[in-house]
Amino acid sequence: MADANRVDRPLSPHLTIYRIVWRPQITSFASMMHRITGNALPVAFILGVWWLLAAAIGPEAFATANWVATSWLGDLVFAFSLLAIWYHFFAGLRHLYFDAGHGLDLRTAELLGWGCVVGSVVLTALTLIII
Amino acid sequence: MRYITDRKRAVGKGSAKTGTEHYWAMHVSAVALAFMVPTFIYVFGSALGGTRDEVLATFSRPFPAILTGLVLVVAMRHFAKGATVMIEDYAQGSLRRGLIMFAISLSWVITATGLYALARIALGN
Ligand code: HEM
Numbered sequence: 001m002a003d004a005n006r007v008d009r010p011l012s013p014h015l016t017i018y019r020i021v022w023r024p025q026i027t028s029f030a031s032m033m034h035r036i037t038g039n040a041l042p043v044a045f046i047l048g049v050w051w052l053l054a055a056a057i058g059p060e061a062f063a064t065a066n067w068v069a070t071s072w073l074g075d076l077v078f079a080f081s082l083l084a085i086w087y088h089f090f091a092g093l094r095h096l097y098f099d100a101g102h103g104l105d106l107r108t109a110e111l112l113g114w115g116c117v118v119g120s121v122v123l124t125a126l127t128l129i130i131i
Numbered sequence: 132m133r134y135i136t137d138r139k140r141a142v143g144k145g146s147a148k149t150g151t152e153h154y155w156a157m158h159v160s161a162v163a164l165a166f167m168v169p170t171f172i173y174v175f176g177s178a179l180g181g182t183r184d185e186v187l188a189t190f191s192r193p194f195p196a197i198l199t200g201l202v203l204v205v206a207m208r209h210f211a212k213g214a215t216v217m218i219e220d221y222a223q224g225s226l227r228r229g230l231i232m233f234a235i236s237l238s239w240v241i242t243a244t245g246l247y248a249l250a251r252i253a254l255g256n
Contacts, residue, residue, distance in 0.1 A: 035217055038210070038213050038214075039210075039213070039214055039217055041206075041210065042210060042237060042238070042241065045206070045207070045240060045245075048175065048245075049203075049241050049244045049245040049248065051246075052186075052190065052199075052245060052248040052249070052252075053140075053244055053245075053247070055159040055183055055186045055187060055248070055252065056187075056247075056248040056249075056251040056252045057189075057251075059183060060159075062183040066183070069179065070179070070180055078179070082172070082176075085168065085172065089164075089165060089168060089169075091162050092164075092165065093165060095161075096158065096161060099158070109155050111217075121254075127172060127173075127176065128195070130173070131173065131176035131177055
């Protein structure tokens with residue numbers, strides 16, 4: 001075993017190897033969005049838990065939290081989080097599928113990427129209609 | 132170039148401490164969330180926008196209360212581990228350790244606050 005190239009190995013997440021602006025790849029885009037959405041979701045959890053706590057505490061507390069949670073800002077946070085969670089849901093299932101060793105040829109991988117984007121938009125719209 | 136075996140090179144560097152536990156925990160929580168989250172979105176989304184009495188009525192029923200509690204615990208454990216990986220990818224040294232501590236703490240604060248609210252609602256204030 002040689003000592004050569006010990007440090008020259010590619011270091012995760014070497015983002016710079018991906019084309020992001022010029023003709024983005026759907027596969028790397030889907031992966032980045034999964035990370036971004038997963039890490040952004042606590043924002044909605046904080047707002048939701050505050051709202052629930054306020055309901056538990058009393059009418060005045062609820063009035064304040066409910067006003068924020070149902071204001072345009074609250075609507076915006078929950079609407080984007082809905083899109084984020086549906087996206088993360090599909091992309092997460094895609095990860096589980098990949099990790100089980102399936103769908104790794106280029107065509108299928110790209111199709112699954114588009115599937116996550118389209119699926120999340122459709123389910124977000126459906127959820128907003130039903131709720 | 133030094134002629135040295137892989138084992139010899141690893142000696143004294145410390146163990147990795149954990150193996151596939153992180154990966155496994157992410158996958159168990161991901162499957163659990165995949166089952167729970169769609170129903171949870173429906174329950175929470177329907178409750179949001181109601182009066183306080185309606186909200187209290189919803190979350191004092193067993194199914195919404197237990198589901199919300201489960202989603203909170205599982206999602207926050209899942210987030211804490213997921214955020215740790217992201218932080219490890221982009222930050223080094225003390226900043227890395229600080230951010231990881233912050234993410235784990237945040238996840239516990241959200242969990243504890245939510246469970247307290249649920250308990251207080253369930254036990255009739
Ligand atoms: C809706 C059901 C969910 C599913 C099916 C799911 C699935 C997954 C999977 C499979 C991974 C691991 C990806 C990998 O192997 O690299 C993951 C990562 C992650 N998840 Fe989820 N998840 C769900 C909900 C959530 C929620 C509610 C949150 C936040 C509160 C969250 C936050 C994260 C974070 C932060 C990561 C790490 C992302 C990264 O650094 O790559 N997930 N998710």
